[in-house]
Amino acid sequence: MARKPEKKPDVGTTGHEWDGIEELNNPLPRWWLWSFYATIVWALLYTVAYPAWPLISGATPGVLGYSSRAELAADIAAFDAENAPLEARLVSLELDQIADDPEVGNFARAGGAAVFRTVCAQCHGAGAGGAPGFPNLLDDDWLWGGDLNAIYTTIKNGIRDEADPDARFSQMPAFGEFLTRDEIRALTQHVLNISGQENDSTLAATGAELFADNCASCHGSAGTGDREQGAPNLTDAIWLWGNTPEAIATTITNARFGVMPSWQSRLTEAQIRQVAVFVHQQGGGE
Amino acid sequence: MSQIETPEPQLYAKREPIFPRRVKGRFRNLKWWIMGVTLAIYYITPWLRWDRGPNLPDQAVLVDLANRRFFMFWIEIWPQEFYFVAGLLIMAGLGLFLFTSALGRVWCGYACPQTVWTDLFILVERWIEGDRNARVRLWNDRWSLRKWRLRLFKWAVWLLIAVATGGAWVFYFADAPTLLADMLAGQAALVAYISVAVLTATTFFFGGFFREQICIYACPWPRIQAAMMDEDTLTVAYRDWRGEPRGKLRTIDNADQGDCIDCMACVNVCPMGIDIRNGQQMECITCALCIDACDEVMDRIDKPRGLIGYLAATDEAAERAGTPPRKVWKHIFRPRTVAYTLIWGAIGLGLLVALFIRSDIDVSVAQIRNPVSVVLSDGAVRNAYDVRLKNMQGEARTFRISIDTDDVLRLSIEGSEGLSVVVPPDSTYNQRMYITARPQDAAASTARTALRLWVEDVQSGDRAYADSAFNGRVQ
Numbered sequence: 001m002a003r004k005p006e007k008k009p010d011v012g013t014t015g016h017e018w019d020g021i022e023e024l025n026n027p028l029p030r031w032w033l034w035s036f037y038a039t040i041v042w043a044l045l046y047t048v049a050y051p052a053w054p055l056i057s058g059a060t061p062g063v064l065g066y067s068s069r070a071e072l073a074a075d076i077a078a079f080d081a082e083n084a085p086l087e088a089r090l091v092s093l094e095l096d097q098i099a100d101d102p103e104v105g106n107f108a109r110a111g112g113a114a115v116f117r118t119v120c121a122q123c124h125g126a127g128a129g130g131a132p133g134f135p136n137l138l139d140d141d142w143l144w145g146g147d148l149n150a151i152y153t154t155i156k157n158g159i160r161d162e163a164d165p166d167a168r169f170s171q172m173p174a175f176g177e178f179l180t181r182d183e184i185r186a187l188t189q190h191v192l193n194i195s196g197q198e199n200d201s202t203l204a205a206t207g208a209e210l211f212a213d214n215c216a217s218c219h220g221s222a223g224t225g226d227r228e229q230g231a232p233n234l235t236d237a238i239w240l241w242g243n244t245p246e247a248i249a250t251t252i253t254n255a256r257f258g259v260m261p262s263w264q265s266r267l268t269e270a271q272i273r274q275v276a277v278f279v280h281q282q283g284g285g286e
Numbered sequence: 287m288s289q290i291e292t293p294e295p296q297l298y299a300k301r302e303p304i305f306p307r308r309v310k311g312r313f314r315n316l317k318w319w320i321m322g323v324t325l326a327i328y329y330i331t332p333w334l335r336w337d338r339g340p341n342l343p344d345q346a347v348l349v350d351l352a353n354r355r356f357f358m359f360w361i362e363i364w365p366q367e368f369y370f371v372a373g374l375l376i377m378a379g380l381g382l383f384l385f386t387s388a389l390g391r392v393w394c395g396y397a398c399p400q401t402v403w404t405d406l407f408i409l410v411e412r413w414i415e416g417d418r419n420a421r422v423r424l425w426n427d428r429w430s431l432r433k434w435r436l437r438l439f440k441w442a443v444w445l446l447i448a449v450a451t452g453g454a455w456v457f458y459f460a461d462a463p464t465l466l467a468d469m470l471a472g473q474a475a476l477v478a479y480i481s482v483a484v485l486t487a488t489t490f491f492f493g494g495f496f497r498e499q500i501c502i503y504a505c506p507w508p509r510i511q512a513a514m515m516d517e518d519t520l521t522v523a524y525r526d527w528r529g530e531p532r533g534k535l536r537t538i539d540n541a542d543q544g545d546c547i548d549c550m551a552c553v554n555v556c557p558m559g560i561d562i563r564n565g566q567q568m569e570c571i572t573c574a575l576c577i578d579a580c581d582e583v584m585d586r587i588d589k590p591r592g593l594i595g596y597l598a599a600t601d602e603a604a605e606r607a608g609t610p611p612r613k614v615w616k617h618i619f620r621p622r623t624v625a626y627t628l629i630w631g632a633i634g635l636g637l638l639v640a641l642f643i644r645s646d647i648d649v650s651v652a653q654i655r656n657p658v659s660v661v662l663s664d665g666a667v668r669n670a671y672d673v674r675l676k677n678m679q680g681e682a683r684t685f686r687i688s689i690d691t692d693d694v695l696r697l698s699i700e701g702s703e704g705l706s707v708v709v710p711p712d713s714t715y716n717q718r719m720y721i722t723a724r725p726q727d728a729a730a731s732t733a734r735t736a737l738r739l740w741v742e743d744v745q746s747g748d749r750a751y752a753d754s755a756f757n758g759r760v761q
Contacts, residue, residue, distance in 0.1 A: 077502075077725070099701070129655030138660045138670075236663035283670060283700065285721060 026145040053143040064128035082166075083107070087270045097235035098277050101153070105277070110280025115271050127158040128282050132241055133258060138283050141238040143230045144168055158262030159230075167262050175214065183210055188249045194223045194235050197243065298413045301499060303425060304559035306408055307551075309416035310355070311578025318397045320404055329450070336360075339680035341711045349459050355712075361641065362712075364519045364678060373637045377630055384626040388618045390521035394507065394627040395573030400500050403451070403493040404557065405446055414440045418554055444494045445486070452485030481658035498558045502569055503573070511590045512568070517599035520617050522572045524552075524563045524594050527606045532563075535587060545589050551595055552576035562594055570585035647685070647750040648676035649741045658757045665725035673752075675741060677709040683743055684708050689721065693729040695756060696722045706744060721756055 016023045029034075033258070046207065047053060052064040061067075086107045099105045117126060123134045130136030133142065144154055154168065161167040175184060183206075189205025190198035201249035212221060218231040232240065241251050241257070250256075263272060336359055343350060348357040356363040356371070363370050385392050394401060415421050415436050427433055456478050457465060469482075492500055501508060517520070520575035520623050529546030546563065553561045553578060555689035558569045582595040601611040654670040662668055677683050686706045689697050698717035699705060709715040721737070723730040735756040740748045 125657070127654070129657030129660065136657075137658065138657070139662050139668075141663045184325070233663065237661055237665035238663050283668070283718075 001075070010174060028051070061073040072225070090270050090273055095152055095273065095276065098273065099281070104116075108274045108277040109281055110272035111271065115267065115275050116278055120275065123260070130280065133256070135240060135258070136238070136284075137279050138170055139238055140284055140286070141233065141236060141285070142286070143170070143227065143232055143240075145227050146283070146284055147279075148276055148280050150227050151285070152272065154260070155275055155279075156262065157262045157274050159260040160257055161260070161262040164262035164264070168230055170257060172218070172231075172257070174253065174255040179210070179214070179252075184249055184252050188245050191223070191248050191252075192233050192245065195237070195243065196235075294546060297429035302559060304498065304557065305418045305421045305425070305554075306557045306575075306632055307554040307579075308412060309551075309555040309579045311574050311575075311581060313578050317396055317573065317575075321402050322396060324399075324402055325406070329454050332454065332462040335622060338362075339711070342680050343461060345461055347458060347549070348751075351459060362678060364648075364676070367644065370637060370640070373633055373640075377633050380431075380626055380630040380633070382511075383514050384623055384630060386511045387516065387626065388623050390515055390519050390531075390572045391508070391511050392569070392572055394501065394511070398507075400492060400505070401557075401571065401573065403489060406447060406496045407493040408495075408557065410443050411440055411445070414443070416613065427749070442496070444490055444701035448486040448489035448493070449482065451489045452482040455485050456481045477485070498569065501571060508568060516622070516642065518617050518620055518622075520596040520598050520614070521566060522562060522570060522577060522594065523566060523597040525592070525597065525605065526563065529563065529593050545584070545593050547587065549583055551579040551583050555579040574606060588724055611685075645748065645750050646678040646740060647743060648678070649739065649750045649752045650674045651739050651753055651754040653751045653757075659759055661759060662722070663681055664714075665730075666722050667725075667730045668722045669756050671719045671721065671739075673719045673739065673741075675707065675709050675715045675717060677711060677713060677715070679711060681711050682708055683711075683745065686742045686744050687717075687719065688740045688742070690740060690751075690757070691729070691736055693723070693756075694727055695729055695735075695737065696724070698722065723756065723758065729756050730758050 012025045013022045014025045014162045017027075039256055047060075048057050048062065049064045049065050050064065050183050053060040086104060089101070089110055093101065093104065098108050116124075118127070120128075124130055125134075128137040130138075135141075140146070142150065144150055144159075153166075157164050157168065159164040160170070175187075179187070186203045186207035188207070188211050189199045189201075189203040189204075190211050193201070193204040193207075211219075211223070215223070218229050219225055220231075220235055223234040225231045238246070239254050241247055263275075269273070318394050331347050332345065335344050336346035336357075337344060338357070342362075345357065345358060346359055348355075350357065354365050361370075381441050382393055413422065415424055424433060424436065453466075465474055465478065471480060492568075510573070524546075526544075529544040531542065531544055532546035532548045533543045533550075536545040538634065543643070549751060552563065552577075553559075554731075555578070556562070558573065560567050560569045562570065577596075581591040584591050584593055596614075596619050597605070598611070600617075605611055617666045651675075652672040652674070654672065658669075660668045660670070673687065675685055677685075684706050685708075687699065688699065689695060689703065697705060699707065700720065707715065707717050729735040735758065736753065737756055738751050740749055740751045
């Protein structure tokens with residue numbers, strides 16, 4: 001019984017006609033139209049209330065004064081305020097007591113990790129594994145000492161930072177200026193010898209004499225180094241600039257120095273302490 | 287020439303108001319009982335207490351979203367054990383299949399929340415506005431002071447029930463007494479108020495105004511459930527061979543007339559507003575109230591009960607011929623229902639076994655890959671690992687860590703002299719661990735050495751393991 005009506009409901013036409021095709025007058029549903037008008041009104045009000053129209057520098061601020069940057073600043077301020085007591089405790093504690101306080105210890109490690117990734121990772125690597133010329137902070141070898149206080153001092157004052165009078169300086173002459181090539185080759189063989197690597201024993205014997213005359217004052221007569229002067233231990237398996245004969249010869253000829261900025265001008269006391277605790281905890285701390 | 291105007295078919299019909307009449311009988315009683323028990327379970331469960339020790343919540347059933355735990359009496363489910371919940375959902379689905387294939391839409395008619403709350407709302411409506419006839423009269427009345435008073439009172443009671451419903455739901459997600467106190471004091475989390483508001487609104491409108499429209503238009507189950515039914519399924523049906531031709535009750539027995547006296551009792555009590563005498567219909571939720579209503583009438587006119595009853599399509603021919611139908615159990619025990627029961631039971635058994643053999647220690651190891659390995663000053667090679675230990679018990683436990691390889695590798699734990707770790711109760715603990723190979727060990731110069739890490743509870747001896755590897759220094 002329900003059959004399709006033959007004619008469209010008679011709603012009239014809009015009066016438009018193209019090639020005999022007429023447009024039926026079926027206006028949009030009222031609710032749809034009103035919703036559409038409401039969105040227009042909403043959009044206008046929105047652009048007045050919130051930042052919207054782009055100008056040459058910036059945008060219209062909006063009467064509500066909303067700013068996502070200000071919101072972020074408020075969030076950061078809120079977090080800082082929340083962390084303030086922890087930070088105060090972190091600064092007041094002795095360095096080696098920090099890890100014993102679980103709350104401050106966690107705060108220090110987490111904060112230290114963040115600071116490390118921001119300012120230290122560029123040279124020492126995101127995992128603190130270092131690179132040739134940039135010490136690996138995970139191993140047990142330390143040029144200037146690996147306890148918390150030594151690490152703290154290194155971070156605070158830097159290495160070879162001319163601007164900081166307390167910065168640590170290591171001095172090694174460029175022996176290429178006053179030793180011959182053969183002498184340097186002999187020295188290299190001696191250094192290979194004391195670190196337990198393959199070497200030419202006759203050359204190494206010559207090198208031993210040269211070592212006692214030129215190098216022992218800093219590296220020690222056995223070559224075990226001196227942390228007071230930042231002289232590396234030459235007998236162990238860790239080589240900052242490489243352990244091949246070529247790398248060692250280059251080091252002796254030209255001398256090589258690492259440089260690290262003094263961070264006290266850029267980091268707060270609490271941040272320096274955080275990084276120190278973080279680095280110390282990474283497996284190499286003494 | 288006249289043309290008959292036929293209205294174009296509409297997608298949706300305007301709702302015909304339904305005023306179900308009160309009915310008494312065994313199915314109605316069963317429905318009251320099921321309503322009482324299900325509502326009681328729903329409202330009371332969050333208030334049951336269960337002592338789990340000092341560090342864990344005391345609520346017997348608690349979905350602790352904040353701490354990612356699901357507590358159910360003595361069972362505690364961690365996120366990685368969500369297969370328990372999945373298994374229960376599958377069992378619920380199969381149970382629905384089983385009941386549907388045996389007895390039709392009994393879930394819809396008796397246990398579905400929509401049915402239960404609609405029933406409760408109709409009960410309130412009848413209490414305030416009177417039974418069917420009074421309600422029809424009130425519906426057609428003009429808006430008078432009395433009508434306003436009755437309507438407002440009814441809506442108020444509905445709203446009260448709806449608030450209680452929404453409120454009861456949030457209690458499953460937080461400590462119930464604390465949450466109630468907080469909510470009354472206006473200190474509870476916003477999400478709690480929003481949840482209560484949303485559930486109140488849905489309960490109020492679905493139970494009070496939408497009612498059977500939900501079952502007909504909104505709910506997908508009727509379509510799915512129909513696929514679960516077959517000709518052996520017992521469903522509510524009208525025995526037209528006995529009832530037809532229907533007619534008014536006459537005092538003198540009329541041989542031409544069937545038992546149906548067209549009293550409309552079955553139609554008047556139907557909450558779905560259908561006439562069961564028109565045959566099986568999609569809207570029918572097999573709540574069986576029409577059976578009660580018809581039986582009552584049959585008793586009154588001294589006719590045998592069962593003009594409307596639970597009936598299977600396979601019996602129809604036999605019943606028409608006058609032979610008794612097959613036994614009910616023969617309809618229920620069929621290959622199909624037996625298969626459902628077996629699968630259902632197998633999953634249940636599997637879950638039970640899983641529940642008893644599951645370990646309450648869990649360990650996972652993540653090897654630190656930045657850098658892959660570290661050379662120490664004596665030439666030893668060291669790898670670092672993050673060991674994640676889960677203690678699923680209510681008290682702190684000490685775990686001893688050991689490794690299992692063919693090679694001699696030395697194990698050490700960050701921040702601890704020994705090889706044991708204390709893991710706080712009911713928590714996950716992250717521990718940095720190192721494995722070192724001496725220069726002369728084979729592992730030091732092998733690219734990759736497989737190893738197994740064992741974790742043992744020092745007191746109970748429970749063990750768990752995780753596999754990892756050691757990366758040597760390869761030049």
